[in-house]
Amino acid sequence: MNNFTYTRATSVKDAVQRATSDKNSLFIGGGTNVVDRLKAFLDEPSQLIDISRLQMQSIERMTNGWRVGALVTNTALADHPEIRRNYPFLSRAILSGASQQIRNVATVGGNLLQRTRCPYYYDTAFACNKREPGSGCPAATGINRMHAILGASEECVAVHPSDMCVALAALDAVVEVEGPKGKRQIPFVNFHRLPENTPQKDSNLEAGELITAIILPPLSWAKSGVYLKLRDRTSYSFALISVAAALEVAVDKIKDVRLAMGGVAHKPWRANEAEKFLIGKPADITTFTQAANIALQGAKPLAHNGYKIDMTKRAIRRALMVSAQGGGIV
Ligand code: SF4
Numbered sequence: 001m002n003n004f005t006y007t008r009a010t011s012v013k014d015a016v017q018r019a020t021s022d023k024n025s026l027f028i029g030g031g032t033n034v035v036d037r038l039k040a041f042l043d044e045p046s047q048l049i050d051i052s053r054l055q056m057q058s059i060e061r062m063t064n065g066w067r068v069g070a071l072v073t074n075t076a077l078a079d080h081p082e083i084r085r086n087y088p089f090l091s092r093a094i095l096s097g098a099s100q101q102i103r104n105v106a107t108v109g110g111n112l113l114q115r116t117r118c119p120y121y122y123d124t125a126f127a128c129n130k131r132e133p134g135s136g137c138p139a140a141t142g143i144n145r146m147h148a149i150l151g152a153s154e155e156c157v158a159v160h161p162s163d164m165c166v167a168l169a170a171l172d173a174v175v176e177v178e179g180p181k182g183k184r185q186i187p188f189v190n191f192h193r194l195p196e197n198t199p200q201k202d203s204n205l206e207a208g209e210l211i212t213a214i215i216l217p218p219l220s221w222a223k224s225g226v227y228l229k230l231r232d233r234t235s236y237s238f239a240l241i242s243v244a245a246a247l248e249v250a251v252d253k254i255k256d257v258r259l260a261m262g263g264v265a266h267k268p269w270r271a272n273e274a275e276k277f278l279i280g281k282p283a284d285i286t287t288f289t290q291a292a293n294i295a296l297q298g299a300k301p302l303a304h305n306g307y308k309i310d311m312t313k314r315a316i317r318r319a320l321m322v323s324a325q326g327g328g329i330v
Helices: 012-021 034-039 074-079 081-086 088-095 100-105 108-113 164-170 220-224 272-278 285-295 307-324
Strands: 005-008 025-028 047-050 059-062 065-069 174-179 182-187 210-216 226-230 241-250 253-262
Touching: 012 025, 012 047, 012 174, 012 210, 025 034, 059 081, 065 081, 074 081, 074 088, 074 100, 074 108, 081 088, 081 220, 088 164, 088 220, 088 226, 088 241, 108 164, 108 210, 164 241, 164 253, 220 241, 226 307, 241 307, 253 272, 253 285, 253 307, 272 285, 285 307
Parallel strands: 005 047, 025 047
Antiparallel strands: 059 065, 065 210, 174 182, 174 210, 226 241, 241 253
C-alpha cells in the first residue's frame, strides 16, 4: 500500500470538489473492494476521500419507482420489504453475492464500481492491460475458464463480477451521478463499458463524478423475476455464469420480457435480440430454447471456457421457465 492522504467529505459537493482538484484520488464507501486493491498495489491514490458519512443511505418511494441511495448497503437493499416484494430477483441476486459480513458493509454505489476478479489483474507479477495499458493480456492465452465469451477484445477478456448489476441491467435501472459539471443520469445498460481498446476503463463515469443513487423504475411484473447463478461452490463465490429473467405472460403468450446475463462479458449483458424474439411467442420450452440460442449467437469461447455457452443456454431456459410459472427461487 502506498502513502496517501485521507480526507472525510462533508457533502457530495465537497467530495466532488476534492476529487476534481486531485485526479489521482479515490472515493471510499464500504471499501470492500477498494481496500483489497490498495493492499495489492493495484490502485495507488494520492488521496482517499471517505464518503461513508454522506447522506446517501435512504431507500425512497418516488412517483415513478424507487430511489436507492449510493451508500445503502447490500444487506439493507436486499432485505427491504418493498424491494423484496416488487423486485424479488434483485434481492436474490444481491443475496447470492459475497458473504453476509461483506454485504453488511458493501454499498450499492461500490457494487457498480467493483473491478474484475481476473487473477492476472490481482497478481502484479503478471502483465495486465487493465492495470497497465499496453502491457498485455495473459488471460487471453492463459487460464481463462472464468473469462468472457461475449464482447471481449484482444486487449481484455475479463468479466464484470457483480450479481446485483445483472438484475439492475434487466430492470433498466438508472444511475444518478454528480460531478464537476453538475448532475446527470446514466441508463444502467450504458454505465459499464466493453473493453475494446481501453480495458483500463470499466465505466462511463467522468473524472470527479460520484454515484449518488440508483433509480429502479416501476415494473409490476418484475415479481415474476428470477435470478439464477451457477458457480463453483454454493456460497461466497463469483458466478461462472448467471441469468436475470422476468416475463410478463398474458393468455399463454409473452407480452414483455427482460433478460440479462452475468459472468459472460466485461459488463452485465442484456440479451436484446432474444428479448425481441420472445415477445408474442408462446411461453414454452421450444420458445425458450430458441431464445437461449439467439442470446448466445455471438459467443466466442476461449481455450478453457467453452462450457459457458451450453451452461448459459440451459440457465436461460430454466430461468425463463420458472419466471413463466410465476417466479421464485430457482
Ligand atoms: Fe488484465 Fe483483462 Fe487480461 Fe485479466 S483479462 S489479464 S484484467 S487485461
